[in-house]
Amino acid sequence: MNRQRHDVINEEMEGDENNNSIGDMIDEGAKDVGTLVERFEVLQKMDNVEKAAYLDNHFILGNNYEFEHQLIYKPSKQRYITLRFQRSWLSDYPWLVYSPALQGGLCKYCVMFPPKDRRVKTGQLVSCAFKNYGGAKGSDGILDKHEKTDFHKNAMSDAILLNDSVKRPESTVDYCMSEKSKEIFEKNIHILRNVVEAVIFCGKQNIPLRGHRDDHTSITSNRGNFLAILDLLGKHDKVFSEHLETGKRNAKYTSKTVQNDILNIIGLKIREKLTKCLQHLDALFAIIADEVTDTYANQEVLSVCLRFLDNDVIKEVFFYFVNLERTTGDSIANGILSSLRKYGVDVNKSRGQAYDGTSCMSSAAVGVQGRIRNVAPKALFTHCRSHVLNLAIAAACRLSDIRNMIGTINESFLFLHNSPKRQRFFERYLAREHFAKSKLPGLCKTCWVERHNCFSVFCEMFKVLCECLEGILHPDEYRDIYADSGNWNWDNDTRVKAQGLLSTLRSFPFIVAFVVVKIVLSNLQSVTSKIQESDLDIYAAYSLIDSKISVIEKMRVEIDSSFDLVYQEAVRLAEEVGTEVTVRRTVRKLIVIGCTLPVGSASAERSFSCLRRTKTYLRSTMTDNRLANLALLNIHHEMEID
Numbered sequence: 001m002n003r004q005r006h007d008v009i010n011e012e013m014e015g016d017e018n019n020n021s022i023g024d025m026i027d028e029g030a031k032d033v034g035t036l037v038e039r040f041e042v043l044q045k046m047d048n049v050e051k052a053a054y055l056d057n058h059f060i061l062g063n064n065y066e067f068e069h070q071l072i073y074k075p076s077k078q079r080y081i082t083l084r085f086q087r088s089w090l091s092d093y094p095w096l097v098y099s100p101a102l103q104g105g106l107c108k109y110c111v112m113f114p115p116k117d118r119r120v121k122t123g124q125l126v127s128c129a130f131k132n133y134g135g136a137k138g139s140d141g142i143l144d145k146h147e148k149t150d151f152h153k154n155a156m157s158d159a160i161l162l163n164d165s166v167k168r169p170e171s172t173v174d175y176c177m178s179e180k181s182k183e184i185f186e187k188n189i190h191i192l193r194n195v196v197e198a199v200i201f202c203g204k205q206n207i208p209l210r211g212h213r214d215d216h217t218s219i220t221s222n223r224g225n226f227l228a229i230l231d232l233l234g235k236h237d238k239v240f241s242e243h244l245e246t247g248k249r250n251a252k253y254t255s256k257t258v259q260n261d262i263l264n265i266i267g268l269k270i271r272e273k274l275t276k277c278l279q280h281l282d283a284l285f286a287i288i289a290d291e292v293t294d295t296y297a298n299q300e301v302l303s304v305c306l307r308f309l310d311n312d313v314i315k316e317v318f319f320y321f322v323n324l325e326r327t328t329g330d331s332i333a334n335g336i337l338s339s340l341r342k343y344g345v346d347v348n349k350s351r352g353q354a355y356d357g358t359s360c361m362s363s364a365a366v367g368v369q370g371r372i373r374n375v376a377p378k379a380l381f382t383h384c385r386s387h388v389l390n391l392a393i394a395a396a397c398r399l400s401d402i403r404n405m406i407g408t409i410n411e412s413f414l415f416l417h418n419s420p421k422r423q424r425f426f427e428r429y430l431a432r433e434h435f436a437k438s439k440l441p442g443l444c445k446t447c448w449v450e451r452h453n454c455f456s457v458f459c460e461m462f463k464v465l466c467e468c469l470e471g472i473l474h475p476d477e478y479r480d481i482y483a484d485s486g487n488w489n490w491d492n493d494t495r496v497k498a499q500g501l502l503s504t505l506r507s508f509p510f511i512v513a514f515v516v517v518k519i520v521l522s523n524l525q526s527v528t529s530k531i532q533e534s535d536l537d538i539y540a541a542y543s544l545i546d547s548k549i550s551v552i553e554k555m556r557v558e559i560d561s562s563f564d565l566v567y568q569e570a571v572r573l574a575e576e577v578g579t580e581v582t583v584r585r586t587v588r589k590l591i592v593i594g595c596t597l598p599v600g601s602a603s604a605e606r607s608f609s610c611l612r613r614t615k616t617y618l619r620s621t622m623t624d625n626r627l628a629n630l631a632l633l634n635i636h637h638e639m640e641i642d
Contacts, residue, residue: 032059033111034099038127040114051112052166055159058097058108061087068103072134083133093143095156096125104129107146109155122151191243195253198229199262200641203633206613209259227254260626267629270636271343274317277310278345284308285345286352287372287379288316289336289361291327294611300324301611301627302335306345307352318635319343321611321628329360333371347372350379357383405513406443408504409458412465413442415497422472425488428481429468430461440465455518459573462505466577469502506579512570519566523551610634 031054036043043051067085074081085105089096097108110126124130125146136143146152202209202225211224234241244252277283285308294301302322308315320343322335340347353372355361362383364370369381416423416439427438440461441454458465471478472490490498504510574581610631 031057032099032101033097033106033108034101034104034129036111037102037106037129043112043114048162048166051162054112055108055163059100061090061098067098068131070131070133085133086136089136089143092137093147095147095152096143099129102129104131106130107152107155109159110146110152113155113158115151115154126151187239191240192253194230194233194237194240195258196262198226198233199259200266200633201229202226203263203266203630206610206630206634208614210256226259230254260623263626263629263633266641267625267632268343269641270632270639271319273639274315274319274636275306275308275343275345278306278308278349284349284351286354287336287340287350288354289332289368290356291324291332292611300327302332303611304336304339307354318610318631321624321631323624323627327360329363329367329371332360333368336368336372337375347376347379350376352382353379354382401509401513402517404504405510405517408501408510409454409514410443411497412458412501412505413440415501416440417442419494421488422494425472425481426465426468429464429471432481433464435461435464437461455514455521459514459518462573463576466502466505469498469505472498473502506574506577508570508574508579508581511573511579512566515566515570515573519569523548 033054036054070083071080072083073079085098089105090098095107095109096105098104099106105125106129107125110122114126115122124132124142130136130142132142135141138144199209201207207225209224209226211222211227230240230244234244244254278285285306288305288307289302291300291302293299300323302324303318304320304322306317306319320339322339324331324335337347350372353369355368359367361368362381364373364381369379372379373381416426423439426440430438437457441457443454467478471481473495475488571581573579611627614627614630614634
């Protein structure tokens with residue numbers, strides 16, 4: 001019967017060698033290591049819980065179990081004797097089990113943990129069942145000899161470790177090492193999180209990270225905002241404070257190299273988020289670029305921006321800063337192309353490019369637009385529409401009366417701005433009239449359309465300015481201004497300049513020219529602001545330009561009625577300052593605006609403000625990557641960084 005059961009078990013094992021649940025092969029949940037003899041692949045697939053089940057829940061012999069007997073002839077007794085497997089051996093040798101499948105004894109530990117070296121000769125109890133019952137015990141007995149072998153002792157040790165890992169996992173060396181490693185890992189993550197958050201905070205707030213001395217060699221000098229923020233965090237974080245005080249110098253994560261590594265990772269993540277939509281096969285974009293001089297480093301810096309459609313929303317985003325060795329078309333084009341390729345943006349998807357009108361940018365032969373089109377032939381060039389509008393207004397304002405008027409306004413600003421004494425004196429007049437503003441604004445040197453605000457404020461302060469100049473020339477007529485401060489003692493140079501400015505400001509031709517420019521610029525202000533918006537599409541921009549062209553054309557056709565408004569405003573200002581109104585003159589030369597494609601480089605120019613805040617007097621040099629990554633953090637400060 002036992003032999004038949006052995007045959008059945010062998011057939012099941014041979015027919016299901018790939019089954020992972022070895023325990024199902026023995027009835028009533030009992031295990032038999034005999035089914036695993038020499039089956040190394042099966043043992044490797046078993047986990048610790050399954051192995052422990054074989055060791056703890058092995059087949060237990062019943063009281064009525066009949067062992068297979070052997071008849072052995074004893075010459076000394078001249079008769080046959082019967083030998084069987086003895087139950088007492090199981091208690092004498094705890095590692096010994098009886099395998100019904102193999103009808104013999106096995107070492108359960110050596111079967112479950114066989115020697116890794118296959119050259120070790122194991123023999124009975126391991127690779128085959130023990131059935132030589134005549135030589136079982138004694139000094140030369142198989143059982144005693146097996147118990148003394150090295151591979152048996154190693155198997156016993158492995159069994160103890162396995163039992164501990166299943167029943168008491170917290171006591172195992174692996175578990176303790178794992179918990180310690182986990183503790184160290186979580187501590188390092190906590191420390192690194194504080195460092196990264198400090199870098200992100202400085203970047204988003206546009207705060208310089210480094211100070212005059214941040215290399216830990218000087219305690220008294222200013223080590224910079226980054227280290228100061230870390231010290232502040234350490235005051236409220238015991239773990240982080242201990243790290244800053246006792247951590248190894250090469251593992252504090254506070255060096256400029258670590259800062260650059262963090263900024264590179266953050267910059268890469270921001271660019272990935274911004275340009276994720278450009279990875280689609282049908283994605284298109286336009287290149288926007290402009291250069292500016294970094295006054296601190298005396299270095300030309302190129303700002304590269306991208307314009308694209310993301311989920312039907314027009315976006316213009318800052319992308320990269322490039323330090324230029326030269327401002328030639330070849331150098332600028334290489335800077336643009338290298339920055340795009342560096343971050344995986346396919347330049348062949350470009351369908352537009354917008355720059356200013358300088359020859360190095362706009363030339364189709366040697367300029368940037370020509371060199372970009374050599375690589376991306378479908379990238380059409382557009383001269384920045386804001387620059388075009390600015391140039392058109394500047395060209396229309398070459399009349400001598402207009403130039404003289406603008407020069408006088410600028411001289412008035414400088415007259416007050418260059419002397420704190422004169423500025424304080426002017427503020428006394430403004431306070432008397434309850435003005436909210438306390439300073440006369442200056443004219444923008446480059447952008448004409450931005451001068452409209454200056455013209456509006458100048459118009460409001462025009463009467464007060466004339467009274468201030470009059471007060472400098474004739475103190476006796478303005479005793480209320482001098483009452484609390486005595487004599488201001490104006491020098492001759494101040495009196496001469498005040499006399500010249502007052503004479504010009506009160507002239508009627510100046511007032512007429514001023515009113516003409518103010519009214520025309522007021523008509524252009526709205527379209528100029530719209531053109532610079534990043535989400536403006538071509539159709540809407542064309543419509544805006546067309547509407548303003550219609551307004552200018554109407555003014556030209558109805559010049560007499562249009563000039564009536566100019567003349568009435570000029571007369572009002574003249575009467576406020578006591579100017580004699582001369583014979584009415586008809587002004588027919590008004591501003592003409594030419595407009596084409598309304599796409600400009602305003603986004604690139606906006607990034608220049610960030611450049612000036614990032615580059616400071618103390619930190620005037622930094623690598624392209626660090627500068628660009630800090631600019632990304634500040635410009636895209638609303639972006640969440642994980």
